[in-house]
Amino acid sequence: MPNRLPLWIILIISTTLVATAIKLIHKIYLYTVSSIKTYNKKNITIIDRFGSILPYWLPLLEGLQNFGQQILPDYPFSLMNIYKKTLMPLVIFYVTHPALAFIIFFVLYYLFVRTKSPMPDRPFIRFNVLQSILLFLINSLLGATFRALPIEFRMSLYGLMLCNTLFWFVLLTITYSIVKSIEGKYARIPVISQAVRIQINNHT
Known part of the structure; x- marks a missing residue:
């Protein structure tokens, strides 16, 4: 069996992926909200x-x-x-x-x-x-x-x-x-x- 990665490396990778995903979702949310506000005010x-x-x-x-x-x-x-x-x-x-x-x-x-x-x-x-x-x-x-x-x-x-x-x-x-x-x-x-x-x- 191949050697498994150490637990601390798995934790670092997992934390990084979760943090990146949260940050990406947050940016998409902010962009959507700002787009909706701009659209509602400037477009009929x-x-x-x-x-x-x-x-x-x-x-x-x-x-x-x-x-x-x-x-x-x-x-x-x-x-x-x-x-x-x-x-x-x-x-x-x-x-x-x-x-x-x-x-x-x-x-x-x-x-x-x-x-x-x-x-x-x-x-x-x-x-x-x-x-x-x-x-x-x-x-x-x-x-x-x-x-x-x-x-x-x-x-x-x-x-x-x-x-x-x-x-x-x-x-x-x-x-x-x-x-x-x-x-x-x-x-x-x-x-x-x-x-x-x-x-x-x-x-x-």
Whole structure:
């Protein structure tokens, strides 16, 4: 039988191999973490784009509840028919479950708005979540103000014109934000987007 290596040589070789392996694993870990951080901050992924679209359902349903249901019946039948087959079931579910909006609102706030958020730092998603929350609050305020007006005014020509204007404001701002999210670009809605950026800068 060939002579075995002394135990102390085996220990030295084993220790060296283990130390080298640990050091290599540590370097790979540091490189991966730094790459992920750089990638998340400088690149907007498909997940970022898709995740940024979802929160806009909240202000959209709120706007359809406040203004769409009143003016959409006056639009051409074909448009109303498309609305009935697509968005109307969601709006009905949203209206019949009023607590749902507040639950979604607080979940989004907890996950993305708080300073100590449990979610990873994804600036693009956070920007769009904040913007959707702000649009939701604006829609809620406009809806409550419009409903507080006398019914005679709301049913008049001027009331319908005001409701129509508010409806298209909601629809266009949300559509614009969604298109920008798909493109991987930050939306620039006057005042609203600026307020979101100020809020983000104050928490960084």
